[in-house]
Amino acid sequence: MLSYLYPLFLTLLIETPIYFYFLFKNNSFKNFILITLINIFSNILFNYGYINSNYNQGYLIGFEIIVYIFESLIIYRIYKMKKSFIISFFANLISLVIGLILNLILDTFSLDLLLITLIIEILYLIYLGYFLVYMLIKYIKIKLKINN
Numbered sequence: 001m002l003s004y005l006y007p008l009f010l011t012l013l014i015e016t017p018i019y020f021y022f023l024f025k026n027n028s029f030k031n032f033i034l035i036t037l038i039n040i041f042s043n044i045l046f047n048y049g050y051i052n053s054n055y056n057q058g059y060l061i062g063f064e065i066i067v068y069i070f071e072s073l074i075i076y077r078i079y080k081m082k083k084s085f086i087i088s089f090f091a092n093l094i095s096l097v098i099g100l101i102l103n104l105i106l107d108t109f110s111l112d113l114l115l116i117t118l119i120i121e122i123l124y125l126i127y128l129g130y131f132l133v134y135m136l137i138k139y140i141k142i143k144l145k146i147n148n
Contacts (some may be wrong), residue, residue, distance in 0.1 A: 002113050002114060002117055003051055005117050006113060006120065007043060007046075007099060008040065008044065009117065009120045009121045009124050010095070010098070010102065010120050011039055011043045011095050011099075012039055012043075013120055013123055013124040014091070015035075015091040015092070015094075015095050016032070016035055016036055016039060016127075017127065018087065018090065018094065019035040019039075019075075019087060019088075019091055020032055020035055023035075023075070023079075023081065023083065023084060023087045027134075027135075027138070029135050032135075034078070035075075038071055038075070039071075042067045042071055043067075045067070045070075046067045050063050067092060068089060068092045071088045071091075071092070072085045072088040072089075075088065102116070
């Protein structure tokens with residue numbers, strides 16, 4: 001189970017803010033949920049294939065390319081934004097590089113995957129909390145402007 005949770009939360013922590021802040025001018029809750037769901041779906045598919053390939057490094061790049069194309073096309077199809085291809089490329093590249101570096105550190109120093117997963121999960125929850133407070137403040141400001 002950790003083999004799915006660790007990369008999932010790492011992906012959400014890295015890619016969701018990248019997509020959210022560089023792709024959308026309208027920082028809405030709907031956009032945040034959409035990006036999160038796309039990342040969850042593509043990450044689970046990616047890790048299912050990668051784990052079942054016995055972590056074959058040759059498949060790693062192939063699966064990452066499939067995820068890149070999938071995410072780009074879904075976002076483009078929904079929002080008609082050509083820059084989704086560029087943002088998706090960099091979001092996935094950054095996520096891949098950070099993931100590889102963290103895996104190297106985990107292997108080199110024999111760190112506990114459960115502990116690392118919990119740390120990444122806590123960091124994501126902090127980001128999620130920040131985002132929710134941000135959206136609440138934005139909503140209140142809009143309501144105050146409407147009522148005045």
